[in-house]
Amino acid sequence: MSVSVRPITVAETRPLRSQVLRPGQPPENLVYPGDDTLESWHVGAFVDSALVGIASIYREVHPDLSAPQAWRLRGMAVDPGMQRRGLGRALVLACIAHVKAQSGRQLWCNGRTSAADFYRSLGFELVGEEFPTESGPHYVMRLAL
Numbered sequence: 001m002s003v004s005v006r007p008i009t010v011a012e013t014r015p016l017r018s019q020v021l022r023p024g025q026p027p028e029n030l031v032y033p034g035d036d037t038l039e040s041w042h043v044g045a046f047v048d049s050a051l052v053g054i055a056s057i058y059r060e061v062h063p064d065l066s067a068p069q070a071w072r073l074r075g076m077a078v079d080p081g082m083q084r085r086g087l088g089r090a091l092v093l094a095c096i097a098h099v100k101a102q103s104g105r106q107l108w109c110n111g112r113t114s115a116a117d118f119y120r121s122l123g124f125e126l127v128g129e130e131f132p133t134e135s136g137p138h139y140v141m142r143l144a145l
Contacts, residue, residue, distance in 0.1 A: 001047055001048075001085070002047065002048055003045065003046065003047055003086075003087065003090065004045075004046045005043060005044070005045050005046070005090050005091060005094045006043065006044060006046070007041065007042065007043055007044075008042050008043060008044035008051070008054070009042065010035045010036060010040070010042050010056070012042070012044060012051060012054075013030075013042050013044075013054045013056060013075055014027075014030045014031075015051075016051070016052075016053070016054045016077045016078075016079065017030045017054070017075055017077060018030055019077075019079070020077035020078070020079065020080065021075065021077050021135065022135065032056065032058075032074055032075060034058040034060065035056065037058070037059075039058070039059045039102075040056060040057070040058050040059075041056070041057050041095075041098050042054065042055070042056045042075075043055050043056075043057075043091055043094050043095060043098075044091075045078070045087040045088075045090055045091050047082060047087075052078060052079040052082040052087060053077065053078040053079065053082065053087040053088060053090075053091050054075060054076070054077050054078075054091070055073060055074075055075060055076045055077075055091040055092065055094075055095055056073075056074050056075040056076075057071050057072065057073050057074070057095045057098065057099060057107070058071065058072045058074065059071055059072075059102075059104075060072040062108050062140065062142070064127075064128070064140070065106070065108060065127065065140075065142060067105055067106035067108075067142070067144075068105060069103060069104050069105040069106070070104065070105065070106040070107070070108060071095075071099045071102070071104045071106070071107050071108075072107075072108055072109060073092070073095055073107055073108070073109040074109060074110075076088065076091065076092070076109070076111075076115075078091075088118060089118075089121075089122065092119075092122050093122075095107065096122075096143070096145065099145060100145055104145055105144070105145055106142055106143065106144055106145060107124075107142070107143045107145060108127075108140065108141065108142040108143070109124075109140075109141050109142075110133070110138045110139070110140055110141075111124070111138060111139055111140075111141045112135070112136055112137070112138055113130055113136070113137040113138060113139060114136070116139055116141070119141045122143065123143050124141040124142060124143045125141065125142060125143070126139045126140070126141055127139070127140040127141065127142055128140055
């Protein structure tokens with residue numbers, strides 16, 4: 001299996017966002033605030049030439065976390081048939097490297113409760129209590145850089 005991780009366009013993220021994160025939802029729900037800003041960065045994991053994983057990051061401070069130079073990880077998804085093969089880890093590590101290259105000091109996300117152990121394995125810490133969303137329970141998670 002030949003794996004590569006490289007920047008992609010926001011348009012390339014939307015099929016996996018639809019399939020994995022927001023199945024059955026209207027196309028406008030696949031567009032996140034900040035998707036098209038100059039500082040936003042979208043990255044894809046490819047197996048051979050097939051896009052099988054995505055992540056997006058945005059320069060955004062969480063309102064309850066007092067961290068300047070913070071970035072938000074959002075829209076993290078790996079094709080269900082390709083999960084548990086290290087692709088998600090490769091995507092997050094690429095995002096961390098990008099944030100560090102931009103002098104970022106923190107990466108945070110609203111991560112699904114079911115993914116909490118995955119994020120912890122990468123050094124993220126849970127902040128606060130679990131909270132509900134339309135796609136299931138989540139935690140705020142952060143990683144100091």
